[in-house]
Amino acid sequence: MMKGNTMADDLIVDLGADRTLLLVDDDEPFVKRLAKAMEKRGFLPETAESVAAGRAIAVARPPAYAVVDLRLEDGNGLDVVEALRERRPDCRIVVLTGYGAIATAVAAVKIGATDYLSKPADANDVMNALLSRTETLPGPPENPMSADRVRWEHIQRVYEMCDRNVSETARRLSMHRRTLQRILAKRSPK
Numbered sequence: 001m002m003k004g005n006t007m008a009d010d011l012i013v014d015l016g017a018d019r020t021l022l023l024v025d026d027d028e029p030f031v032k033r034l035a036k037a038m039e040k041r042g043f044l045p046e047t048a049e050s051v052a053a054g055r056a057i058a059v060a061r062p063p064a065y066a067v068v069d070l071r072l073e074d075g076n077g078l079d080v081v082e083a084l085r086e087r088r089p090d091c092r093i094v095v096l097t098g099y100g101a102i103a104t105a106v107a108a109v110k111i112g113a114t115d116y117l118s119k120p121a122d123a124n125d126v127m128n129a130l131l132s133r134t135e136t137l138p139g140p141p142e143n144p145m146s147a148d149r150v151r152w153e154h155i156q157r158v159y160e161m162c163d164r165n166v167s168e169t170a171r172r173l174s175m176h177r178r179t180l181q182r183i184l185a186k187r188s189p190k
Contacts, residue, residue: 037123062088070097
């Protein structure tokens with residue numbers, strides 16, 4: 001989610017000579033808001049809403065910076081990351097996704113992503129990730145999710161991956177189907 005106007009929204013950063021930015025995300029309202037916010041910060045954004053469109057831009061006009069969603073309607077955003085790395089090895093790429101997992105973060109970094117952010121991320125988070133030149137680890141979050149919330153998020157992610165099939169989700173989680181149904185019927189923990 002993009003945050004409202006603040007003094008940081010009006011901040012224009014010195015990005016050097018090449019300020020081109022490719023934003024690839026199939027969430028049209030989100031990508032439009034992010035493009036506008038990044039433009040205010042001095043970038044020259046170009047948007048794509050599919051793997052095919054992102055790859056086409058990466059081949060024709062490889063940008064200096066890119067923000068690529070991992071899951072897109074027509075495939076995996078890592079295909080765009082690979083195309084960017086082939087055409088422009090110095091491109092700073094941030095993979096952005098609502099399905100954060102350690103395995104996908106590792107895959108994204110191995111393919112050539114500079115950083116990995118989970119949604120919701122605001123324009124300041126994205127800009128900081130794109131411009132970060134340090135290799136230090138980020139500090140712990142101020143308000144981390146509770147263990148119950150992490151468990152619930154994982155169950156929801158597997159449930160969605162199984163096309164909302166309770167029996168298949170229970171099998172993959174090594175959980176009794178009725179137990180899973182009770183968990184799914186409850187509200188999400190805080």
